[in-house]
Every structure is written in C-alpha cells, then in structure tokens.
Amino acid sequence: MVTRTRFDDSECPVARSVDAIGDWWSLLIVRDAFDGSRRFGEFQRSLGVAKNILTARLRTLVAGGVLESVPASDGSAYREYVLTPKGKALFPVIVALRQWGEQNFFAPGEPHSQLVDRRQGHRLRALEVLSADGRQLNPDDTTVHKISTS
Amino acid sequence: MVTRTRFDDSECPVARSVDAIGDWWSLLIVRDAFDGSRRFGEFQRSLGVAKNILTARLRTLVAGGVLESVPASDGSAYREYVLTPKGKALFPVIVALRQWGEQNFFAPGEPHSQLVDRRQGHRLRALEVLSADGRQLNPDDTTVHKISTS
DNA sequence: CACATCGGTTGCAACATGCTACCAAAAAGG
DNA sequence: CCTTTTTGGTAGCATGTTGCAACCGATGTG
Numbered sequence: 523m524v525t526r527t528r529f530d531d532s533e534c535p536v537a538r539s540v541d542a543i544g545d546w547w548s549l550l551i552v553r554d555a556f557d558g559s560r561r562f563g564e565f566q567r568s569l570g571v572a573k574n575i576l577t578a579r580l581r582t583l584v585a586g587g588v589l590e591s592v593p594a595s596d597g598s599a600y601r602e603y604v605l606t607p608k609g610k611a612l613f614p615v616i617v618a619l620r621q622w623g624e625q626n627f628f629a630p631g632e633p634h635s636q637l638v639d640r641r642q643g644h645r646l647r648a649l650e651v652l653s654a655d656g657r658q659l660n661p662d663d664t665t666v667h668k669i670s671t672s
Numbered sequence: 673m674v675t676r677t678r679f680d681d682s683e684c685p686v687a688r689s690v691d692a693i694g695d696w697w698s699l700l701i702v703r704d705a706f707d708g709s710r711r712f713g714e715f716q717r718s719l720g721v722a723k724n725i726l727t728a729r730l731r732t733l734v735a736g737g738v739l740e741s742v743p744a745s746d747g748s749a750y751r752e753y754v755l756t757p758k759g760k761a762l763f764p765v766i767v768a769l770r771q772w773g774e775q776n777f778f779a780p781g782e783p784h785s786q787l788v789d790r791r792q793g794h795r796l797r798a799l800e801v802l803s804a805d806g807r808q809l810n811p812d813d814t815t816v817h818k819i820s821t822s
Numbered sequence: 823c824a825c826a827t828c829g830g831t832t833g834c835a836a837c838a839t840g841c842t843a844c845c846a847a848a849a850a851g852g
Numbered sequence: 853c854c855t856t857t858t859t860g861g862t863a864g865c866a867t868g869t870t871g872c873a874a875c876c877g878a879t880g881t882g
Binding site for chain 1: 677680683684687688695696703706720721737758760761762764765766767768771772773774775776777783784785786788791792793796799800801803804807809811812813814815817819820821
C-alpha cells in the first residue's frame, strides 16, 4: 500500500494532533470557523477549495470531534458546522501560526488580516512559552522526556 | 493543472505559515529539530519517513529559511540541519500542538513524550492567548479585521 | 410555478506519496 | 592500505490523493 502515513498511534502528542487535523485545508477550515464561518458555502467561497475536498474534510473534522454538525441557526433546513470544545481548544495553535506568519511573511506595512481583541480592538500579545513558575522559556530551555506515565 | 493549491499570496498570515511549512512531515522534522535532531539519518530513523521524501522536505525547509545546512559539528565531512531564528520562532506552534494533543488524544495515564523545563524538570504552563493589557482571551473575545496596513 | 442557490456526488487526469533497489562518498576497522 | 559499513542521498514504479468540471436533488425565492 502507498497510503499516506498515519501518526495516530505515535507516542508524541504533536504527531497525534497533526494526524487528527488531517491536512492544511482542515486547519484553514478551523481558522474560518474561528472567524465566524458556519455554512458549507461560506467555507467554500472563503477557501476556494473544491467541493468534494471540502465535503471530505468537513466529514473527517466532524468524525474527529473538532467540528459538529448542527441545524442551521437561521431556521432553514440546512445544517451548519460549528466548533466543539475540542475544536475551540485549537485556538492557541491558530494564533501561534498567525503570529509566526505575520512576523515572517509580510513586508513591513504590507496589508494582512489581523486578529484583535473584540473589547478594545487592539492586537493580541505575542504568545509566550512559560515554565510552571512563570519564567519565559526558549527552545533551548526545554527538553523532551521520552516517555512519561502522566 | 492539478498541482496542490498554494497559499503563499494569501492575505491571511495563517495561510502563509501553512504554505511555508509545506506539509505535516515538515512540521515533524521541525519538532525533531527542537528535540535535538540534526543529521539526515537522525530525522530518518526518528520519523520513519522515506528518504526521498525527507530529502525533498529538508530542501524546502532550507529554501524557506526554516532550517539551515551547516557543516557537521563533530568535524566529519557531512552536513547538519539546524533551525534558523525563523525556525526557532515556530516554538509556540509546536508547543500549542503538543498541548492540544496531550489534552485530547491520550487516555489519563497513557504514556507519552513530554516537554519539560530543563532547569526544574517540570511541565510547562498551558499557553494563554492574552490581550494587549493581559486579559486572557477566548475565541469569542476576538475578531478578525479583514485588512490592516500594519 | 419558475428559477436560483445550497450542498453535495461522480468521473477523470495529473500529481504526490511511499516503497524498494541502487549508488557514490565518507568513515571505520584491521 | 584494503575491506566493510555507514551516510546521504537518486531513480523507478505502483498506488493514493488532489483538483477540476459536470451534474443533481432538495431547498429557498420572486
């Protein structure tokens, strides 16, 4: 078989996350869901993705418990796709990718969509990796314990 | 053409990030790099990826400025792949994915690799999305400004 | 009732993935 | 030195996956 490799039984949480999301389309669907998209057509127009691909991705996201299919909020007979709590927990992942992109792939002054605090309209603070006692950690300040039972 | 869709000219930083990384393998390569892998063979054994795929991914990561190819640190004639500053800036992304995986894809007590603070050996604090003035933000507390010139 | 929209499904061609075999340069062993 | 092993790849092939376009029934709209 030449099936795409799965990581769902990896001992590494990063690998399992990656596996659960599925592919980049899925991640962009989740991004759009955070931005307020709910309907099939909204995702399709926003992403420009082929409909068969979108169908497949929405199904795996629902199957994986990231999205959930609910009756449309406007009373129509259609359905909507909304984030589950598990899906909402991806928020820091999206924010981290967004901040990395802003800092590395836009010229100074180049326009881009921006995530802001709804109350005050200000940009968010940069994510920080902190130790249990609140020190800011760089990659070199951390290490991986190969296996842990908790 | 049926080429895989690119997002490198998207106005959304998340899309550009996703495009720059390339695919899941690339992200796991970066994860391994954070964990100390440097040599072709280390990545290959750790990931179990086919060598032609690894070759291609390493090349695009180097081309994208995430990794850099340097002479081997042990004095041999081989080369090593190390994270650039841009690559190290992916740290919060990896940590976010790791925490999401830990919380959602492992049974309580199920063993998994764990990222700890090198000084004290403790687990890290969960990432928090904060407003400019330090309030903790949930997805619903934020909104996307479609375009901004800064 | 006619027409447009929504949310898909199907078929196909091109491309990407993964596997295996192969290979040259470098290192290690004697 | 000379042989063997390791390293870091390439090349070719079968199969899977992606993206496109065409189509379609159920639903909403004038």
